[in-house]
Amino acid sequence: MEKTISLNKYAGILRSGGLVAFPTETVYGLGANALDAAAVEKIFRLKGRPSTSPLIVHVSSIEMAKRYVTEWPPQAEELAKKYWPGPLTIVLPKTPEIPDIVTAGLPTVGIRVPAHPIARQLIEEAGVPIAAPSANRFTHLSPTTAQHVRDEFGDAVEVIDGGPTEVGIESTVVSLVGGQITLLRPGMISLGEIEQAAAPGGSHPAPGMHERHYSPRTRLLLVEGPKQLPDRSGAYVWWNEAGLTARSIRMPDDPAHYAARLYAVLHQLDQERWPWIAVEAPPDKPEWAAIADRLRRARS
Numbered sequence: 001m002e003k004t005i006s007l008n009k010y011a012g013i014l015r016s017g018g019l020v021a022f023p024t025e026t027v028y029g030l031g032a033n034a035l036d037a038a039a040v041e042k043i044f045r046l047k048g049r050p051s052t053s054p055l056i057v058h059v060s061s062i063e064m065a066k067r068y069v070t071e072w073p074p075q076a077e078e079l080a081k082k083y084w085p086g087p088l089t090i091v092l093p094k095t096p097e098i099p100d101i102v103t104a105g106l107p108t109v110g111i112r113v114p115a116h117p118i119a120r121q122l123i124e125e126a127g128v129p130i131a132a133p134s135a136n137r138f139t140h141l142s143p144t145t146a147q148h149v150r151d152e153f154g155d156a157v158e159v160i161d162g163g164p165t166e167v168g169i170e171s172t173v174v175s176l177v178g179g180q181i182t183l184l185r186p187g188m189i190s191l192g193e194i195e196q197a198a199a200p201g202g203s204h205p206a207p208g209m210h211e212r213h214y215s216p217r218t219r220l221l222l223v224e225g226p227k228q229l230p231d232r233s234g235a236y237v238w239w240n241e242a243g244l245t246a247r248s249i250r251m252p253d254d255p256a257h258y259a260a261r262l263y264a265v266l267h268q269l270d271q272e273r274w275p276w277i278a279v280e281a282p283p284d285k286p287e288w289a290a291i292a293d294r295l296r297r298a299r300s
Ligand code: AMP
Pocket: 053, 054, 055, 056, 089, 091, 103, 106, 108, 109, 110, 132, 133, 134, 170, 173, 184, 185, 208, 209
């Protein structure tokens, strides 16, 4: 009851063209009514995000997703039934109702049903799809707590606190345009799992649009082990082999728990202002691919 009343206020802000930061299971999102081009414009301005970078549209059900795409191939049905609500974004041709600014002028839209109950309740109460990138300035680290968002934007945006996010890194993005399965961004749901759940199709991993992304301000190094640390003055983030440094954080050795902690650890070390942060490279295995991708892009 209490939750409903407090979300009403935020749903109202969205309906009247404002921005709200809200929790999803991946990272915190900076949301606007996806059908309102002027509201979506505010996201780009606040983030300093280039207008060439499309936003993901968040909906509360498969039915709602279908309203904003012109094709719904069998693979979409299979993937949505298996992974929604969850950290999988599906890219399909958009209807004219989705303004061009949302998709950076592309004829396609990336759409997903988030698993966080607050996110879904917010969409339902607002009664509109919510366009939302991560709630951080462009190229900065994504927020996994409400405090990360407040540190980034101060009073410029209302934040709904839903606790620390569970998945911790951004959704897998897969295009199903033309019946082809194309991985656009790796995430904790792997391409292998996707191909298994959908019909087999041609898959070509495609690079993200911006190489440097998800970065702390502190110089970040990826190292194979403690022997590659520059000196002892910085912070070492390890999962396999410890090294002697001024600051050291041991990470969980399974990918799901590692991903859930990663950005919080980087935010924290960034605030502690070490001369450098060195992260021990994760194993070269498919279940670590999304984490390796984010670390490569966070690297200085
Ligand atoms: P972010 O919201 O910051 O997590 O980034 C959204 C990501 O989703 C972008 O980097 C794109 O790779 C991807 N994306 C969203 N919409 C589309 C689209 N229509 N076509 C291709 N990629 C998309």
